Amino acid sequence: MPTRRTGGTQVRPATEGWSQQKDAAGRPLLRFSAPKRGMPPEHLADLAVEERAARVTALGLPAFRAKQVAAHYFARYSSDPATMTDLPAAGRDELVATLLPPLLTPVRRLEADRGDTVKTLWRLHDGALVESVLMRYPGRVTLCISSQAGCGMNCPFCATGQAGLTRNLSTAEIVDQIVRANGDLAAARAPGAAPERVNNIVFMGMGEPLANYARVLRAIRTMLAPAPHGLGMSARGITVSSVGLVPAIRKLAAEALPVTFALSLHAPDDELRDELIPVNSRWKVDETLDAARAYFDATGRRVSIEYALIRDMNDHAWRADLLGEKLTARGRGWVHVNPIPLNPTPGSIWTASTPAAQREFVRRLEAHGIPTTIRDTRGSDIDGACGQLAAADA
Ligand code: SAH
Numbered sequence: 001m002p003t004r005r006t007g008g009t010q011v012r013p014a015t016e017g018w019s020q021q022k023d024a025a026g027r028p029l030l031r032f033s034a035p036k037r038g039m040p041p042e043h044l045a046d047l048a049v050e051e052r053a054a055r056v057t058a059l060g061l062p063a064f065r066a067k068q069v070a071a072h073y074f075a076r077y078s079s080d081p082a083t084m085t086d087l088p089a090a091g092r093d094e095l096v097a098t099l100l101p102p103l104l105t106p107v108r109r110l111e112a113d114r115g116d117t118v119k120t121l122w123r124l125h126d127g128a129l130v131e132s133v134l135m136r137y138p139g140r141v142t143l144c145i146s147s148q149a150g151c152g153m154n155c156p157f158c159a160t161g162q163a164g165l166t167r168n169l170s171t172a173e174i175v176d177q178i179v180r181a182n183g184d185l186a187a188a189r190a191p192g193a194a195p196e197r198v199n200n201i202v203f204m205g206m207g208e209p210l211a212n213y214a215r216v217l218r219a220i221r222t223m224l225a226p227a228p229h230g231l232g233m234s235a236r237g238i239t240v241s242s243v244g245l246v247p248a249i250r251k252l253a254a255e256a257l258p259v260t261f262a263l264s265l266h267a268p269d270d271e272l273r274d275e276l277i278p279v280n281s282r283w284k285v286d287e288t289l290d291a292a293r294a295y296f297d298a299t300g301r302r303v304s305i306e307y308a309l310i311r312d313m314n315d316h317a318w319r320a321d322l323l324g325e326k327l328t329a330r331g332r333g334w335v336h337v338n339p340i341p342l343n344p345t346p347g348s349i350w351t352a353s354t355p356a357a358q359r360e361f362v363r364r365l366e367a368h369g370i371p372t373t374i375r376d377t378r379g380s381d382i383d384g385a386c387g388q389l390a391a392a393d394a
Helices: 049-058 064-076 092-099 171-187 209-224 246-253 270-276 285-299 317-328 355-367
Strands: 105-112 117-123 129-137 140-144 148-150 165-168 200-203 238-242 260-264 303-309 335-341
Touching: 049 064, 049 092, 064 092, 117 171, 129 148, 129 171, 140 171, 148 209, 165 209, 171 209, 200 209, 209 238, 209 246, 238 246, 238 303, 246 260, 246 285, 260 285, 285 303, 285 317, 285 335, 303 317, 303 355, 317 335, 317 355, 335 355
Parallel strands: 140 200, 200 238, 238 260, 260 303, 303 335
Antiparallel strands: 105 117, 117 129, 129 140, 148 165
């Protein structure tokens, strides 16, 4: 492997307008475990089917009531006892309060693309804030969801990392983002129009999903569970995106769930990636790419490489070649690259690559035989695009 290549101006990552939290050794602080904070009340979507039945029998009701409540929640997106007329009035409010406590309170809704992109800011029971972004495309509805309030990965170009990690989301707080979006779609449905629901999930909102592994996995299993026990979604429509926590990537590969894995690589060389993605101090580019390739081997799902194109920082032609070489060295047909022109974050001096640099980057990767598609960045005008979710209540 070449140690160092050159060509073009090299801007070094530096933060502007805010300073990155540092650890005792002076390196960017990484938080793999969340601060201990009160988790929300237990909710139906946190529980396995048998546990739901147990909660209901503990209230002195027949176990099958759990299935009825689940159908209201997962299929009709309702948490309102007044709509649940198939449940006996006696004990209904208590049953619903036990299984469906309110988790997400909408604070603000911002729309772009004539309503086809909607960002919602949610307040959680303890005041923590998270965002999710709904994107409607012809024949497809994608929801970008959060897995943590804040993020502990401290990437200097991402707005979410700047405030640090508040806490992990519970399984139900993750699932409820989808149920609420489905409820909004159903409520907004025009007379005579076909029903719409979220069929694509990307864990590209706030947080590092693999740092909240167990709850994220449970949430995915609930998305996949057939109605009335879950959302009956297809694993092929779910993408988990990560900075590259190698042991967790390997664990996810072993779950035998055909979800798509996306790796936020952003630089093919350790020298630059050490600065752009602080977790690179733990797991280097090569071992991270090995884990991504192993993910493909275990699941047969083509891996996505995310690459935010930042002007004069990581967009050099030689880096496209180095990336192409490192990917093809691990075989063909297992990976594709999604360059994302950088979305500016508040106070940032960094800018997106020029269109010419973007085209050259794509051309070089394609010359290596790597399928490459520039990601369209929906919602940048409402700070709803990749890396812009800061959940400020302003
Ligand atoms: N923590 C996960 C998921 C959240 S971020 C991860 O890092 O993959 C979703 C994607 O947006 C990641 O690829 C992230 O690197 C990218 N991103 C962050 N800030 C960005 C910005 N300012 N412009 C474009 N993409 C950005």
